[in-house]
Each structure stands twice: as structure tokens, then as C-alpha cells.
Amino acid sequence: MNKTKKTIINFALLFSLILAVLILSITLKSSSMIFVVLKKGAIYALIAVSMNLLNGFTGLFSLGQAGFMLIGAYTYAIFTVPLEARIQVYQYFNGGIIHFTLPVIVALVLAGLAAAVFAFLIGLPVLRLKSDYLAIATLGFAEIIRAIFQWNTLGPITNGSNMLKMFPSFDSIIKDLAKDDGKHEFFKNLFVSAPWLENFLITILPILLSGVCIAIIVMLIKSSYGRAFKAIRDDEVAAEAMGINLARHKMMSFCTSAFFAGIGGAMLAMFQATIQASAFKSAMTYEILLIVVLGGIGSVTGSCIGAFLYIAASEWWLRGLDAGKFLGISAPGIFRNGFRLVVFSVVIMCVVLFWRKGIMGDKEFDIERIAGRFKSKKSKGEVSGNE
Amino acid sequence: MDFFSANLPYILSGISVGGQYALIAIGYTMVYGILRLINFAHGDVFMVAGLMMVFLSSWAPLYVTIPLVIVATIVLGFIIERAAYKPLRSAPRMSIMISAIGVSYLLQNVSLYITGGLNKNYPSIPWISDTITIGTAVTKRVTLITPVLTIVLVIALVILIKHTKIGMAMRAVSRDFETSQLMGIKVDSVISSTFIIGSFLAAVGSMLYFTNYPGVVPNSGAMPGLKAFVAAVFGGIGSIPGAVVGAFIIGICENIIKGLDTILVNSGVIKNPLGLATFSDAFTFALLIVILIVKPTGLFGEKKTDKV
Numbered sequence: 001m002n003k004t005k006k007t008i009i010n011f012a013l014l015f016s017l018i019l020a021v022l023i024l025s026i027t028l029k030s031s032s033m034i035f036v037v038l039k040k041g042a043i044y045a046l047i048a049v050s051m052n053l054l055n056g057f058t059g060l061f062s063l064g065q066a067g068f069m070l071i072g073a074y075t076y077a078i079f080t081v082p083l084e085a086r087i088q089v090y091q092y093f094n095g096g097i098i099h100f101t102l103p104v105i106v107a108l109v110l111a112g113l114a115a116a117v118f119a120f121l122i123g124l125p126v127l128r129l130k131s132d133y134l135a136i137a138t139l140g141f142a143e144i145i146r147a148i149f150q151w152n153t154l155g156p157i158t159n160g161s162n163m164l165k166m167f168p169s170f171d172s173i174i175k176d177l178a179k180d181d182g183k184h185e186f187f188k189n190l191f192v193s194a195p196w197l198e199n200f201l202i203t204i205l206p207i208l209l210s211g212v213c214i215a216i217i218v219m220l221i222k223s224s225y226g227r228a229f230k231a232i233r234d235d236e237v238a239a240e241a242m243g244i245n246l247a248r249h250k251m252m253s254f255c256t257s258a259f260f261a262g263i264g265g266a267m268l269a270m271f272q273a274t275i276q277a278s279a280f281k282s283a284m285t286y287e288i289l290l291i292v293v294l295g296g297i298g299s300v301t302g303s304c305i306g307a308f309l310y311i312a313a314s315e316w317w318l319r320g321l322d323a324g325k326f327l328g329i330s331a332p333g334i335f336r337n338g339f340r341l342v343v344f345s346v347v348i349m350c351v352v353l354f355w356r357k358g359i360m361g362d363k364e365f366d367i368e369r370i371a372g373r374f375k376s377k378k379s380k381g382e383v384s385g386n387e
Numbered sequence: 388m389d390f391f392s393a394n395l396p397y398i399l400s401g402i403s404v405g406g407q408y409a410l411i412a413i414g415y416t417m418v419y420g421i422l423r424l425i426n427f428a429h430g431d432v433f434m435v436a437g438l439m440m441v442f443l444s445s446w447a448p449l450y451v452t453i454p455l456v457i458v459a460t461i462v463l464g465f466i467i468e469r470a471a472y473k474p475l476r477s478a479p480r481m482s483i484m485i486s487a488i489g490v491s492y493l494l495q496n497v498s499l500y501i502t503g504g505l506n507k508n509y510p511s512i513p514w515i516s517d518t519i520t521i522g523t524a525v526t527k528r529v530t531l532i533t534p535v536l537t538i539v540l541v542i543a544l545v546i547l548i549k550h551t552k553i554g555m556a557m558r559a560v561s562r563d564f565e566t567s568q569l570m571g572i573k574v575d576s577v578i579s580s581t582f583i584i585g586s587f588l589a590a591v592g593s594m595l596y597f598t599n600y601p602g603v604v605p606n607s608g609a610m611p612g613l614k615a616f617v618a619a620v621f622g623g624i625g626s627i628p629g630a631v632v633g634a635f636i637i638g639i640c641e642n643i644i645k646g647l648d649t650i651l652v653n654s655g656v657i658k659n660p661l662g663l664a665t666f667s668d669a670f671t672f673a674l675l676i677v678i679l680i681v682k683p684t685g686l687f688g689e690k691k692t693d694k695v
Contacts, residue, residue: 061481125680131480132425136616137679140672143613147669152662282609283495286488293485338500345493352486353474 115262405638430612623688
């Protein structure tokens with residue numbers, strides 16, 4: 001298949017995805033769980049892919065993702081809380097010391113950059129370490145970052161251990177398009193005439209945002225840098241002998257991963273509408289690591305599928321396990337709070353032990369390959385080994 | 388002397404916590420020495436030992452409960468090794484580590500399910516949780532018992548490793564996995580016994596540790612676990628005396644940082660408290676990063692060269 005045909009297929013896929021969301025938002029109520037899954041899944045997909053870039057493609061076993069997400073989320077929130085809300089948000093710190101607000105897009109990019117700068121500083125000493133030492137050192141850094149952000153003395157900036165809120169979220173950004181102040185008549189009329197549009201925009205915004213970020217990561221992986229990353233993963237010594245600058249490429253992968261984890265963190269803040277440093281514990285990193293494992297270490301599409309599956313299962317399908325009724329079986333004695341997580345961890349242990357490749361292994365979801373498989377099924381015997 | 392007596396409570400509780408970390412750290416350092424695996428689940432085994440104590444003590448007297456908890460913890464450690472690590476022996480190291488994280492996640496979630504996320508009050512063990520006064524400090528007797536018990540157990544362990552057959556086998560396996568297998572050492576049973584010793588010490592450690600705290604929650608094992616691992620790295624991974632020394636240093640430093648605000652305010656260095664206690668956990672990791680950069684083999688670690 002030539003390149004233009006591939007681009008056409010990709011655009012067709014993208015278009016059908018948007019169309020699917022559109023149809024869903026027209027047909028379903030805006031309170032349907034599927035929208036939560038789509039939004040949160042998209043955000044987790046981005047974070048999982050960013051972690052996969054590091055763990056799966058560069059072979060650096062890093063557990064610092066929650067720390068970078070925290071930096072991103074806080075950077076975003078700190079710079080976008082509206083001026084008039086600051087007195088209320090920073091109620092224990094006299095309105096904080098920052099007296100300006102940045103546009104959402106600028107704050108998002110800044111969130112990524114802040115995480116990347118921290119990653120650079122952390123990477124200088126840490127990236128020299130080998131596998132498990134690197135894991136524990138990055139885990140440690142994530143904890144240090146959390147402690148710094150919870151430190152009361154920095155309260156005028158970070159609000160200490162209190163919650164940050166009232167910054168623009170996905171909901172509020174779209175709802176503000178139709179504000180009641182006379183200037184937004186166009187969107188107001190639009191939302192009145194097509195009530196599903198609001199929910200569609202709220203859902204499609206994070207999907208597109210994380211889609212763009214994932215596309216950038218994919219482009220990086222496909223470039224010569226990406227090939228260098230894979231070479232480092234497969235054999236560090238051989239890669240160095242082939243003239244790859246280990247320190248530079250590792251640092252690049254580490255900072256890029258942190259950049260997108262930062263943006264992912266900022267998007268998580270936008271999704272939740274409130275954030276608190278205490279939520280970004282190492283358990284969050286583990287959760288993302290398990291998504292990566294579930295999807296397949298070294299597969300971008302695997303991470304995306306893993307993220308959506310994980311979020312769908314935890315937020316939607318397996319809810320009943322916690323609420324007393326699951327698949328029509330009502331057993332409040334067994335299906336009580338926390339059972340969902342037990343089932344989850346058992347499933348994950350099974351994946352780790354018996355199905356080590358995860359959903360996708362290190363392969364990518366590819367229309368061509370699936371088409372090829374269908375073709376070879378049709379003409380069995382004539383074409384063998386079509387893959 | 389005045390300064391010393393004012394800060395005695397912090398130092399005392401530091402020594403006590405240090406001893407408890409030491410007991411956990413030995414489990415990490417032995418497993419790492421043999422399998423080259425950070426057993427992320429070890430901290431959770433420690434927590435489960437605490438929970439078992441809570442549940443068992445409600446229907447049996449303490450002299451039954453304590454041995455029962457120790458045995459159950461040992462069985463748990465053994466099962467974890469057989470079920471989650473043994474099948475992955477030939478897999479890449481990353482897979483085993485992910486499996487360890489998975490076990491940790493499983494243990495925490497099962498405990499969360501069983502306890503309902505509520506704080507479970509730890510039973511007070513008579514005699515060791517009695518209050519005593521040392522100089523100016525009022526503390527529990529466990530504070531004094533911990534370091535003594537730790538040192539006794541460590542000496543016993545060192546003797547075991549230096550002078551028994553299984554100890555020799557452990558040293559051989561940690562030196563070279565494949566060769567010792569070729570020499571006829573049953574590697575699987577050596578690894579199992581490492582996990583058994585580690586779990587035993589974790590069970591003892593949990594009894595001492597939770598006596599000082601109001602209760603057990605499902606993630607109360609995570610932080611002590613990580614800190615104990617840092618202690619093991621600090622002392623030189625694979626070295627038991629190193630782990631103990633590292634654990635005491637970390638325990639004492641951590642408690643001094645917890646009280647640093649009060650100490651500094653009292654001695655007139657700063658006027659208002661800075662809230663430095665937030666950093667008592669972070670300090671441990673800062674120490675880890677410093678040691679990894681300055682002396683990656685730790686205080687007592689042996690130098691190893693990487694072979695291609």
C-alpha cells in the first residue's frame with residue numbers, strides 16, 4: 001500500500017471516530033457513562049503512551065509518571081485559576097502571590113514544559129542508573145515532588161495541601177462558549193437548537209487533544225530518534241558501539257515522556273475540575289504501568305486500547321461488583337466496596353503471569369494487517385504468509 | 388546535655404523505627420541479593436501481617452495469635468514466591484518487577500476489600516506496649532525492645548548465613564545463579580528459604596511497628612516498605628549488616644526531621660515553624676538519590692563489574 005492510501009485510511013479512521021462520538025452524543029443522554037469513559041480513557045491513553053515511550057521503547061524502567069503528572073496538573077491549575085476566584089481558592093494564603101491568568105492553551109503547554117524541565121534536572125543524576133535502581137530513584141523523585149507541592153510554606157503558590165479548584169475544566173470551557181453576557185449569542189443559540197452539541201464538544205475536546213499528543217509521540221517513535229531509542233532498549237552496549245549517544249537519547253526520551261505526562265496531568269485536572277497533590281501517589285504510577293502491561297509493552301495502540309478497557313472496566317462495567325449487583329446476580333455480601341479492585345488485580349496478575357505480551361504485544365494495530373488476514377483467509381492456499 | 392535531653396524523644400523513636408525498618412530491609416536485601424528483584428510486595432506482606440494480627444487477636448489469646456501470625460506470614464511469603472516469581476524466572480527482569488508490583492497491588496486491594504478501607508485498631512500487646520520513662524522522654528517499652536531484638540535476630544541470621552549449609556547455599560546462589568545450579572544446589576528451595584526468612588522478620592517487624600501506631604490501613608505497608616528498601620540500598624544491597632545500619636540511620640534522620648521545626652524554633656535559628664515535617668518521607672528518597680550517585684554500591688556493598 002502506498003503512502004497516500006495510508007494517509008487516506010488514517011483520515012477515514014479519524015473521521016469515523018469523530019462520527020461515532022457525534023452519533024453517541026446525539027442518541028445517548030449526556031449523563032451516560034460512556035462519555036466519562038471516552039474522556040478519561042483518552043487522558044489515560046496519553047499518559048500510558050508517554051510511559052510506554054520510556055518503558056517500552058527506550059527500555060528505561062521509570063516509575064516517576066505520577067510526579068510528572070502532578071507537576072503538569074499543578075502548573076496548569078495555578079496559572080489558570082481566574083483572578084476573581086483566587087481569593088476563594090487560596091483562602092488560607094490571602095489569595096496567593098500569582099496575580100495573572102494565562103490562556104488555557106498556553107497553560108497546557110507550560111504544564112508540559114514544566115514537567116520536562118523537572119525531568120531534565122532529575123534525569124541528570126538519575127539516568128546514569130541501571131534498571132531497578134532507576135525505577136526506585138524515579139519513584140523516590142515522584143514522592144519528593146509530592147512532598148514539595150504539599151509543603152505549606154509554598155502555599156501562596158501551590159495552596160499547600162489544600163485543593164486547587166475553579167480553574168477552567170473541559171465542561172466549563174465549552175459551557176463558557178455560551179455564557180450569559182450577550183457576547184456569546186452565536187453559541188448560545190447553537191446549543192439551544194442542538195442540545196447534544198455541548199456534550200459532543202466536551203467529549204471530543206480531550207479526545208482530540210490527546211490524539212494530537214499521541215500522534216506527535218508516534219512521529220517521534222517513527223523518526224531516527226525512535227529507532228535509536230529501540231536500539232538502546234534492545235542492547236545498550238551495541239547501540240553505543242553503533243554511535244548512538246546514550247546519555248542524549250535517554251534524556252530526550254525521558255524529557256519527552258515527562259512533557260506528555262505533564263500535559264496528561266493537566267488534562268486530568270481539566271477532567272476532574274479539582275486537584276490535590278495527595279492523589280498523585282505511587283499507586284497512580286502503578287495503575288498506569290498496569291495499563292501499559294495490559295496493552296502490551298512497546299505498542300502505542302496497545303496502550304490506547306488498554307487505557308480505554310481499563311477505564312471502561314473500572315468506571316463502568318465492573319461498577320456492579322462494588323454496588324452489590326453484577327450480571328444480574330445480587331449478592332451484597334460479596335459484591336461490596338472494593339471487590340472491583342480485587343477482581344482487577346487478579347486479572348492483572350493473570351495477564352502478567354500467563355499472557356505476558358498483553359493485548360498487542362509489541363505490534364501495532366494496523367488496518368493493512370487485518371485486511372491482509374481477511375484476504376489470506378479468502379484465498380487460503382494461494383497466498384501463504386501474507387503478514 | 389540540655390540539647391540532648393530536649394531531643395531525646397526524637398532520637399529514641401528514631402532508633403525504634405530504625406530497628407523496625409531494619410527487620411523489613413533484611414527481607415529486601417536478601418531477595419535482591421539472590422534474585423536481583425526489588426520485591427515491591429514485601430512492604431505489603433508486612434502490612435498483611437499487621438492485619439492478620441488484628442483479626443486473629445479478636446478470637447484467640449495472644450500466645451496463640453503471635454506464633455500463628457508469624458507462621459501465616461511465612462506461608463504468604465512462600466506462596467507469593469512460588470505463584471508470582473517462580474514462573475517468571477527466565478523472563479526479563481522487567482517482567483518480574485511488574486509481577487512484584489502486581490502482587491503488591493493485589494495484596495493492597497484484597498486488604499481494602501476485607502477491611503472496607505477502615506482503620507483497624509492494632510491490639511496492644513501487654514508488657515511491650517507499657518509506658519516507661521527514660522530521662523525526660525516518655526515512651527513505650529517497645530522502643531527499647533526493638534533495637535535489642537533487631538540486633539539479636541541479625542546476629543542469629545548472620546550466624547545462619549556464615550555457618551550453616553543453607554547459608555552457604557544462599558551465598559553461592561547470590562554470587563552466581565547458574566553456576567550454583569550446576570553445582571547441585573537446589574536453587575528453588577534456597578530462594579524459598581530466603582522468602583521464608585524475609586517474611587518471618589517482616590512479621591516480627593510488623594508487631595513492633597504497629598504497636599507504636601494507632602492502627603493498620605491497607606496502604607500502611609507501602610511507605611515503610613519503600614523506606615526499608617532505601618535502607619537496604621543505602622547500606623549496600625545484598626549486605627545484611629549494611630541494611631541494618633542503613634535502616635537505623637534512616638529511622639533516626641526521619642524522626643529528627645519530623646521534630647526539626649520544634650528543634651530549630653527552640654534553639655532560636657528560625658522564628659516560625661516551616662512545616663519541614665512534610666519532608667520526612669521525601670528525605671529518605673533524597674538520601675537514596677545521593678547515595679546512588681556518590682557510591683552506587685552503598686556503604687558495605689561489593690563492587691560489581693558489568694559484563695557484556
